Amino acid sequence: MTNDEILAVITGKFPEIQAIPKVQGQARGDELYLSVPAQKLPELCRFLRFDPPLAFDFLSFVTSVDWKDRYEVVYYLVSTLHKHKLVLKVNLADRATPEVPTVTDVWAGADWQEREIFDLMGITFRGHYNLRRILLPDDWEGHPLRKDYVPTPDRYD
Amino acid sequence: MSQTTTPASAADVFPQAPPEKGMFISLGPQHPSTHGVLRVAITVDGETVTSAQPDIGYLHRATEKLAEKRTYPQIIVLTDRLDYLAAMTNNWSYCLAVEKMLAVPIPERAEYLRIIVGELQRIASHCVFLGTYGIDIGAYTPFLVAFGRERERILDLFEELCGARLTYNYIRIGGVMADTPAGWEKKVREFVKEMWGHIQEYDTLLTYNPIFMDRTQNIGLMTPEMAVAWGITGPNLRATGFRADVRKDDPYSLYPQLKFDIPVGKQGDCWERYQVRVSEMRESLKMIEQCLDRIQPGEWMAKLPKVYRVPAGEGYGHLEAPRGDLGFYIISDGSPSPYRMHIRAPSFINLQVLQQLLKGWKVADVVAILGSVDIVLGEVDR
Numbered sequence: 001m002t003n004d005e006i007l008a009v010i011t012g013k014f015p016e017i018q019a020i021p022k023v024q025g026q027a028r029g030d031e032l033y034l035s036v037p038a039q040k041l042p043e044l045c046r047f048l049r050f051d052p053p054l055a056f057d058f059l060s061f062v063t064s065v066d067w068k069d070r071y072e073v074v075y076y077l078v079s080t081l082h083k084h085k086l087v088l089k090v091n092l093a094d095r096a097t098p099e100v101p102t103v104t105d106v107w108a109g110a111d112w113q114e115r116e117i118f119d120l121m122g123i124t125f126r127g128h129y130n131l132r133r134i135l136l137p138d139d140w141e142g143h144p145l146r147k148d149y150v151p152t153p154d155r156y157d
Numbered sequence: 158m159s160q161t162t163t164p165a166s167a168a169d170v171f172p173q174a175p176p177e178k179g180m181f182i183s184l185g186p187q188h189p190s191t192h193g194v195l196r197v198a199i200t201v202d203g204e205t206v207t208s209a210q211p212d213i214g215y216l217h218r219a220t221e222k223l224a225e226k227r228t229y230p231q232i233i234v235l236t237d238r239l240d241y242l243a244a245m246t247n248n249w250s251y252c253l254a255v256e257k258m259l260a261v262p263i264p265e266r267a268e269y270l271r272i273i274v275g276e277l278q279r280i281a282s283h284c285v286f287l288g289t290y291g292i293d294i295g296a297y298t299p300f301l302v303a304f305g306r307e308r309e310r311i312l313d314l315f316e317e318l319c320g321a322r323l324t325y326n327y328i329r330i331g332g333v334m335a336d337t338p339a340g341w342e343k344k345v346r347e348f349v350k351e352m353w354g355h356i357q358e359y360d361t362l363l364t365y366n367p368i369f370m371d372r373t374q375n376i377g378l379m380t381p382e383m384a385v386a387w388g389i390t391g392p393n394l395r396a397t398g399f400r401a402d403v404r405k406d407d408p409y410s411l412y413p414q415l416k417f418d419i420p421v422g423k424q425g426d427c428w429e430r431y432q433v434r435v436s437e438m439r440e441s442l443k444m445i446e447q448c449l450d451r452i453q454p455g456e457w458m459a460k461l462p463k464v465y466r467v468p469a470g471e472g473y474g475h476l477e478a479p480r481g482d483l484g485f486y487i488i489s490d491g492s493p494s495p496y497r498m499h500i501r502a503p504s505f506i507n508l509q510v511l512q513q514l515l516k517g518w519k520v521a522d523v524v525a526i527l528g529s530v531d532i533v534l535g536e537v538d539r
Contacts, residue, residue, distance in 0.1 A: 027258035027470030027489065057385050060475075061506075063486060063499035076473065076486070076501075080385060080399070083406055109388025112509045120221075135214040135538060144222050145497075 001053065001084050003032040009053055010034070014044055020089065031076075031085045038090050038100045045106045048077060048086070055079045056086060059107035062114060064121040066147045071098045071123055092123065102128040120145040178202060182520070186215055190293050190524040193534030197511065197527070201520055209515035209523075211508055216538035224498040229255055229467055230330060232498070236485075237324035239500065240536040242285050245278040245315075246478040248328035253409060254474030254485040255330050258467050264456040267332035268411045269448045273345065274318070274327065275476075276441035276448075277311050280352065282479035283434045284308040286531045290431060291363050293528035294372045299363045307355050310348055317341060331459035346449055349442050356438055364435055370428060377514055377526035379425035387510040390503050391481025392433045393530060397425030403477040410476075415444050427529040434531075466491060480504050480531060504536040 001009075007019050017040065020033040036044055048056040056077040065072040075088040092098040102125040103110045114125040115134040122143030125131055133140060142149050179202035185191040194215035200208045220239065224232045236247040249271055256263065288304030291297070312322045317338055319327040327334050363369050379389075381399040394401055402419045404412045420436030422429030469491040475484030481503025488497040507530055514530075515523055 023470070025468065027260070027468045027472055029257065029471075029473055031473075059388055060482070061484065061486065061499065061501040063497075065488060065497045074486070074499075080401060107388065108386045108513075109506055109509065111512075112505065116505075133214075135217040137214075144219060 001082060003030075006032055006054065006084060006086065007034075009051070010044075010048075013047055013051075014040065016040070017044065029087075031087050033087045033089060036088050036090050038092065041088075041090060041103065042101045042106075044088075045075075045103045049106050053082075055081050057081070057107075059103070059109050062103075062110055062117065064117045064123055064145070066121065066145065068147055069093075070095065071121065073100050073117070073123060075103070097124070098122070099124045099126055101126050104128055119143070122146060179207060184523065186212075190528065192289060192528070192532065195508075195532070195534055195537070197515075197523070199515070199520075199523065204519045204521075206515050206518055206520065206523060209511055211511050213505075213508070213534070213537050216534050218539065220539045221498055221500060224495055226494060228493045229495070232495070233326050233329065234324070237326055238535060239502065239539060240282075240478065240480060240483070240504065240533045241323055242533055243278050243282045243479045244323060244325050245274045245328060246476060246483060248325065249275055250474055250476045250478065250483045251485045252328050252330050252474075253476060254472045254487050255467060257474050258470060258472035258487065258489060259330070259461075259465070261331055261459050261461060263410075263459055264332055265411075266336075266452060266455040267457045267459070269452040270333050270337065270457060271328055272410060272412070272415070273445050273448050273452075274315070274325075274333075276444050277314065277345070279441050279479045280438050281308045281311040283438050284311075286434055287359060287363065287431070290528045290531075291369070293524050294369055296363055296366065296369060299359060302355070302362065303359060307352060314341070314345060314348065317344075329458070331461045333457050336457045342449055342452070345445065349445050349449075352438075352442055356435060356442075359435060364432060372525055373427035373431060373529065375424075376427045376522050377430075377518065377529060379510070379514060381425070383513070384425065384510070387513070388506045389481070389510055391477070391479070391507070392437060393425075393430055393481065393507055393510075395419060396422035396429040396433045398423050403475060403482050407475070409474075411448075415447050417444050427525050430529040430531075466493070467495075475501065478503060480533065480536070481507060500539055502536045502539060504532040504534075505539070508532050508537055 018035055020035050022028050048054050056079050058078040058080050060076040060078050063074050071092040073090045077086045090100055114128055117123050118131050119133040119135055182199045185196040186194040196212040198210040199206055220235050233248050236251045237244040239247050284303040284307050288300035291299035316322050319325050379397050381397040384394045384397045398421050400419050400421050417440045420433050422433050467489045469489050471488045473486045475482055483503055484501035486499040487495045490496040
């Protein structure tokens with residue numbers, strides 16, 4: 001399916017979801033980019049995963065970006081059957097307590113990737129069954145990938 | 158058995174309470190079979206594993222954060238240190254992402270050199286797997302042969318090419334660091350010719366060794382549905398019978414012009430995960446031969462200005478690394494360093510399946526299953 005066809009299938013079910021247009025002069029891939037409200041995410045993901053014409057069965061990666069005024073969670077989806085791709089972006093305007101629903105019940109592979117984002121970016125994944133720090137020690141303070149993170153000086157500084 | 162079913166959710170495999178009976182075992186972090194500093198917290202009931210939780214992070218070096226403070230060419234050095242058994246493909250994957258954003262055409266000679274070193278690297282990496290997996294199971298000779306002999310030959314070739322044996326920094330944004338030294342291509346051709354025989358030797362030493370087969374066949378079964386749900390890529394996915402390879406599905410470089418097959422397994426047990434890798438070495442040899450036949454003298458670096466700005470926006474480049482789909486997701490704000498860089502590390506994503514994969518098997522199989530997933534902790538922890 002082409003990007004337009006994928007978009008048509010999705011907006012047929014979820015009229016409020018919009019594509020993110022490509023900005024002139026900016027680098028970006030050929031994938032379809034969608035902006036998704038956080039509360040719609042679980043329903044949409046289940047639709048993307050199990051709707052036969054879409055069949056986005058493979059979650060390639062999940063990551064997050066700190067845009068200083070907001071956080072963004074990025075999902076990169078691939079259909080192993082149809083070979084089409086899709087990028088979902090969820091904006092989290094609440095900087096104090098950024099929270100997004102988990103997708104581990106749709107793609108099991110999101111498990112550690114969400115834990116990594118929780119660990120390094122401090123975004124909570126609501127409903128994750130085992131949301132603990134994964135790369136850093138449990139008693140670590142702060143979330144290093146945040147832009148306002150101040151590293152604690154150690155004996156080498 | 159629980160292994161053959163796909164979890165409806167990752168939560169199904171997580172132990173909700175400590176075991177009422179049985180025992181807790183901490184495998185690692187300093188254990189020869191964990192291939193680095195990995196700890197697996199296992200609970201057992203008698204001889205049977207009831208839950209397994211890999212504990213990672215011992216080697217975390219904050220690569221993604223470091224990248225935000227370095228210029229684009231400087232980051233290539235950081236990528237060398239991720240999967241240190243396959244630094245060439247790390248360099249390459251990162252460069253693919255940046256080149257996509259720059260929209261710079263790569264000279265043909267550079268593309269062929271990238272495929273040659275990339276596939277040599279795959280052979281070298283699989284040689285390490287073959288050797289260390291043999292040791293895990295109790296066969297010492299393949300290690301001396303694959304690790305100590307053939308891999309050394311490849312590292313010598315790389316050393317001649319770029320001066321380093323592990324951290325190459327050879328593939329650069331726009332091409333490769335330098336042209337080949339005189340006679341290098343001939344040496345590669347000689348190596349490829351000999352390697353065909355060596356792989357046959359591995360088959361007699363290890364692949365069809367009855368003891369090895371007993372330890373690995375019908376152990377650690379993985380279905381394609383389970384593998385896709387957990388995001389598994391690379392030889393681990395192909396061993397389940399699922400034909401997926403970035404070189405075919407989302408082609409990059411000059412791979413569409415090369416003739417090669419994707420070896421797949423049938424039931425995704427430990428032996429097939431091993432065997433797929435041995436077959437992949439043969440396919441890599443085929444590709445190197447084709448490249449050596451076609452490569453022509455010419456430019457090895459694209460015409461890039463000395464100082465260049467990566468345009469604002471984002472780019473995702475990925476390729477088929479020896480351990481799976483390795484990707485770099487880069488966000489640029491137009492400044493000399495990336496605003497954010499994310500690494501899709503195949504080892505990290507492949508490793509989480511152990512939570513489900515180890516369940517239900519015997520303690521003696523844990524090492525066989527762990528070894529067959531083939532992880533590099535440098536990439537898991539980044």
